[in-house]
Amino acid sequence: MSKTFSFLAFVGLFMCCIACGTDSDSAIQYETEVVSTPTQGVVTTVKEVREGEFKIEDEEAVPTPDDSRIIAKWSDSTVDTFTLDEARLEEESGRRGGFMTAASYGLMGYMMGRSMGGFRPSSGAYVDQKTYNKVSNGAGARMQQTAKRTTISKPKSGFGGKSSSSSRSYGG
Template sequence: MTPLRTGSFIRRVKDITISGTLAVAILASGIALPGCSGSEDEAHSYEETTYSKGIRSYIKEVEPGEFKITDEQSVPADQSAAIVTYLDGHVDTLSTTTAKALIDRDIRSDESSVGRHGGLSNVLLYGGMGYLLGRTMNHGYINSYRSAGESSRFYSNPNAYNRAQGAVQDVNTSRSTRVVSGRPAGGRSGFFGKRSSSSGG
């Protein structure tokens, strides 16, 4: 057994005594340690915005690689889609997720060309689908690209553009917002939901 010097023993006892006294003082003062307070969740609230209406966009390839929007309608939010008819006659139905992926790919590959051609990604971006995606919490960046160009030129004619504005208005009027107490379970509520949060104090 290794001999323990008296001075060393006294120092260790003193350290333990100081540590114990400090812990008691902290508890007595009511200082909340990280992760120990349950009041944060109770004081938290967030704003939830949802849209009950969405957009169904009808798009046609008019020349190889060039597309135009022929019609847009307001539909229940979960029925939103882009129906694309190609020159060879085949038809694709693009979900909102697929439409966003095409837009993002074009932005990443050549941001300077956004809005400068009639490719499918630009037609999606500047049409009702892009508007719809820009309403959601995590896709707000899409609005900054939409504001840089003139949407009407991506439609087949003025009548199609005017009908689209009516569909967009339907989406706007379907908007509802409520303040919810408690911590949000996820980043969004449904597909057309967005949340902003603030902690009460």
């Protein structure tokens, strides 16, 4: 599994605050961003309500992101359980699709790289408002409470931006 995917699977960035600071030595302005990382995973159950159309039937928090699963209930009454990798392969195979996209609009979206700050599950992705409320107040609230928050710094123009970076080599 690529590192990109594994990292995306559990990290969402959101700009909690922007603190523009000035370093006295370099006069560079920095942006401070708070990175919110889910420490819990989620099991999302999606149900095929019409051919190729899925709604989220339930979502439960699980101890770690690696425990995350998508349970797909097909209209022919079969049920499959996928890890995120397996779900992606299934969709890419073209055999049966749509369930992963539906899941991405729920809490599972955080496991797929959606921002924990900028993204909120869409009530329209759930089978009904009651399910949406239950998930939001239950698993959703717990995932937000248990998220790990760290701070990253990056210059507004990027490090090295003030140098004449294109005019000279830094090799020797």
